[in-house]
Amino acid sequence: MEGTSVMVEDPEAASAPPWKPNIIAFCCNWCAYAGADLAGVNRRQYAPEVRILRVMCSGRVSPGMILKAFTSGADGVMVLGCHPGDCHYRVGNLHAEMRVAQVRELLDLAGIDPSRLLLRWISASEGELFGRTMDEFAAHVRELGPLGGGKDAT
Amino acid sequence: MPLDPRIDQYGASKCVECGRCTYACPASQIGGDFSPRRIMEQMLLSGKVPSNKDIWLCMTCMQCTQICQFGVQFHEVVREIRPELKKLLPPEGNHGGAPEYLERLSAMPGISPRKQRWMTPDLKLDENSSTLLFVGCTPYFDVIFRYLRTDLLDIPRSSVRLLNAAGISPRLLMDERCCGHDSYWLGDQGLFERLARMNVEAVERLGIQQLVAFCPECMVTWKQLYPKVMGKLSFEVRSVAEVVAEAIEDGRMELSRTEETYAFQDPCRLGRHAGIYDAPRTMLASTGNLAEMPRSRETAACCGNSSFVNCGPQTRLWQLERTGEAEGTGASTLVTACPKCLIHMTCAMNESVQLVERRKLPLMDIHVQTASRIIGPKKNPASGNR
Numbered sequence: 292m293e294g295t296s297v298m299v300e301d302p303e304a305a306s307a308p309p310w311k312p313n314i315i316a317f318c319c320n321w322c323a324y325a326g327a328d329l330a331g332v333n334r335r336q337y338a339p340e341v342r343i344l345r346v347m348c349s350g351r352v353s354p355g356m357i358l359k360a361f362t363s364g365a366d367g368v369m370v371l372g373c374h375p376g377d378c379h380y381r382v383g384n385l386h387a388e389m390r391v392a393q394v395r396e397l398l399d400l401a402g403i404d405p406s407r408l409l410l411r412w413i414s415a416s417e418g419e420l421f422g423r424t425m426d427e428f429a430a431h432v433r434e435l436g437p438l439g440g441g442k443d444a445t
Numbered sequence: 446m447p448l449d450p451r452i453d454q455y456g457a458s459k460c461v462e463c464g465r466c467t468y469a470c471p472a473s474q475i476g477g478d479f480s481p482r483r484i485m486e487q488m489l490l491s492g493k494v495p496s497n498k499d500i501w502l503c504m505t506c507m508q509c510t511q512i513c514q515f516g517v518q519f520h521e522v523v524r525e526i527r528p529e530l531k532k533l534l535p536p537e538g539n540h541g542g543a544p545e546y547l548e549r550l551s552a553m554p555g556i557s558p559r560k561q562r563w564m565t566p567d568l569k570l571d572e573n574s575s576t577l578l579f580v581g582c583t584p585y586f587d588v589i590f591r592y593l594r595t596d597l598l599d600i601p602r603s604s605v606r607l608l609n610a611a612g613i614s615p616r617l618l619m620d621e622r623c624c625g626h627d628s629y630w631l632g633d634q635g636l637f638e639r640l641a642r643m644n645v646e647a648v649e650r651l652g653i654q655q656l657v658a659f660c661p662e663c664m665v666t667w668k669q670l671y672p673k674v675m676g677k678l679s680f681e682v683r684s685v686a687e688v689v690a691e692a693i694e695d696g697r698m699e700l701s702r703t704e705e706t707y708a709f710q711d712p713c714r715l716g717r718h719a720g721i722y723d724a725p726r727t728m729l730a731s732t733g734n735l736a737e738m739p740r741s742r743e744t745a746a747c748c749g750n751s752s753f754v755n756c757g758p759q760t761r762l763w764q765l766e767r768t769g770e771a772e773g774t775g776a777s778t779l780v781t782a783c784p785k786c787l788i789h790m791t792c793a794m795n796e797s798v799q800l801v802e803r804r805k806l807p808l809m810d811i812h813v814q815t816a817s818r819i820i821g822p823k824k825n826p827a828s829g830n831r
Contacts, residue, residue: 354589355542362549390541396588397547402556402620439555 312366312432314341316425317356319349321379322414323371329418337422338429341369348372350383354394357408361398367407367432369424374412384412404435404443449494451525455518460485466509466519471747472502475759481509481519494526501527501536504751505630506713511743527632536631536754540589544753545631547585548623552639557620560584563598568605571614575654578604578615578685581663582623583784593791596813600784603816604659604685610819611692615657618647626662626714627752629670641674649679659685659812661715661783668719684715685812686782690724693731699820706734707814708776710767710790711745712783725782725811732818736774746770748786749793756789764793768806782811 318324324345330337346352349372360368370391372384388410395405409428413421436442448458466481467473473480479499487495500523509519538545551558563584564570580601587597608615625640644667648656658664661684668682692698707729715721722742729735740746749764750756768790771779781787790808 353541353543355538355540355546358543358546358550362546362553393588394543397543397585400558400560400562400584400588401547401550402558403550439553443556 310437312340312429312437313364314338314367314369314429314432315360315365316341316343316369316371317346317349317352318343319372319379319384320345320347322373322377322412323349323421325415326371326413326417326421329415330422331418333418335418335422337425340429340432341425348378348380348383349387350378350380350385350390352387352390354390354397357391357394358397361403361407361438364438366435366438367409367428369409369411369428371411371413371421371424374414377412377414402443403438407432407435407438448489448492452488452494452522455521455525456516457485457488457522459515460489460517461515462486462489463514465512465514466517469508469512469744470503471506471508471749471763472504475502475749475763479503485517485519485522488522494529496530496533498530498534500530501534501755504713504747504749506747506751507717508713508744508747511717524630524632527630528634529632531632539750539753539756543589544582544585544627547582548625548628548640549636551623552625552636552643554643558622559619560621561617561619563587563601565602568602569609569614570605570616572616574614574616576608576613576615577648577651577653577656577680578608578617579624579656579658579660579663579667580617580621581658581660581784583660586784586788590788590792593788593795597784597788599813600659600787600810603810603812604657606816606819607685607689607698607812608657610698610816611688612697613688616651616653618644618651620647622647624660624663624666626666626670629666631752631754637670638674641671645671645675645678653680655681655683657683657685657688659782660785661712661719661721662785665714665718684719684721684724684782686715686724686728687721689815690727693727700732700815700818701820702731703733703818705778706736706774706776707778707780707809708736708738708771708774709741709811710738710748710771710779710781710786711741712781712786713745713747713751715782716745717743725780728811728815729780732815736776738770738774740770748781748783748789750789751785760789761793761796764790765797768794768808772804772806778807778809778814780809780811780814784810 352370378384391410399405464482479502503523505520507520625637628636664684746767749760
């Protein structure tokens with residue numbers, strides 16, 4: 292995947308490097324991941340902070356996986372799957388939709404801005420949408436600042 | 446062979462392998478390959494602690510320690526060997542791992558949880574109160590287990606109503622974190638100590654005199670486990686049930702009676718861990734009729750799961766046996782005092798109703814049950830004194 296190689300931190304960088312968000316994108320194998328491939332083939336540049344994790348279906352992403360990403364240092368998490376009706380496993384993306392709604396509610400209770408978790412449907416032909424989603428979400432997370440940095444409190 | 450000192454401190458060398466613990470143990474009866482007696486035997490013979498995934502089946506409900514004639518604290522032995530086991534053979538978390546990672550999330554510095562959205566306008570709180578109500582994880586459970594029960598938030602609400610009726614307007618800890626009970630018993634001492642420090646420091650700053658909790662796990666964690674890490678606390682820790690029972694006995698609270706019969710499921714943390722058996726019974730006996738199940742008080746059977754790990758079909762059988770026991774007493778409702786017991790039992794009940802045609806035994810939380818019978822505080826408490 293493009294986007295992974297730039298994540299290696301440069302040890303020669305300035306002593307206090309500017310803060311960069313850590314963003315995890317759970318991409319389903321059949322749609323969103325193929326969309327990422329298309330963005331790559333089209334040489335669509337997008338936010339380098341995003342790290343892609345391929346899962347077989349967005350419905351495979353459990354609440355614990357999303358929360359684990361946040362406890363392990365992610366500042367934003369995306370769950371990307373097929374459009375409703377297009378799921379390779381018929382209804383996996385609908386499960387993902389319910390779970391993400393639940394986790395957003397949990398994040399809100401825990402004092403974390405629920406907009407740090409994003410659910411989007413991206414098909415294999417939507418390389419441009421994939422790139423745009425990455426850019427927009429990365430900009431949003433940059434705006435929110437680091438997790439626990441004080442901007443989450445309402 | 447010298448015994449591992451980690452387990453010897455809990456009386457392991459005194460074990461005579463009589464097997465009473467295994468007979469009493471719910472995890473052994475649920476199935477799997479779990480046997481406290483055999484684990485003790487292996488440890489005594491080899492001097493080492495076993496690395497066996499079955500150790501996660503233990504619910505640390507303390508039946509084994511309660512029944513042991515020789516003072517072996519098997520539930521503590523299990524806790525002591527879990528940190529090492531966690532690295533090699535971690536437990537299988539249920540419910541997508543959400544409960545575990547919420548606990549971790551709430552230990553992150555810099556975030557301030559806002560779980561207090563369950564408040565309703567009729568609840569009386571006082572920001573300068575000397576009593577603090579520790580709410581615990583129930584608001585999270587409301588989100589995770591809404592598919593099972595939609596009334597979980599009634600538990601904190603009812604607790605405040607009960608305290609109000611007893612003449613107490615509690616305050617809440619606004620950035621309350623998880624108590625860390627599950628991390629302690631699942632062998633994550635580091636996380637537990639972090640949570641203990643954060644919670645105790647936040648509460649000590651308030652200068653309160655007593656902390657009350659409706660969740661037996663939170664209560665016992667504050668009462669017995671935090672002092673181990675943080676030293677003696679500057680305030681008293683009590684369960685809501687104790688406060689309410691005291692108010693009923695002093696005649697400070699007026700309750701209406703019903704002819705319903707209730708069976709009471711003693712939560713392990715309230716009963717065997719904290720030794721509180723009478724307070725919930727006072728609450729039930731003054732609002733209805735109490736029917737004792739054959740296994741109650743010290744010998745109460747566990748609700749079937751602890752800390753949301755390693756739940757399975759065998760657990761259901763155990764839970765249904767327990768609800769069957771409650772039905773056998775002629776009780777119309779099974780009442781418990783722990784949100785987790787309520788969740789586990791409801792889960793088993795709902796599932797069995799789907800599988801086999803079966804009457805659904807209503808399950809209820811004791812705080813909700815008693816709060817629904819509040820008439821009000823006694824107008825003249827002095828005259829009501831016994």
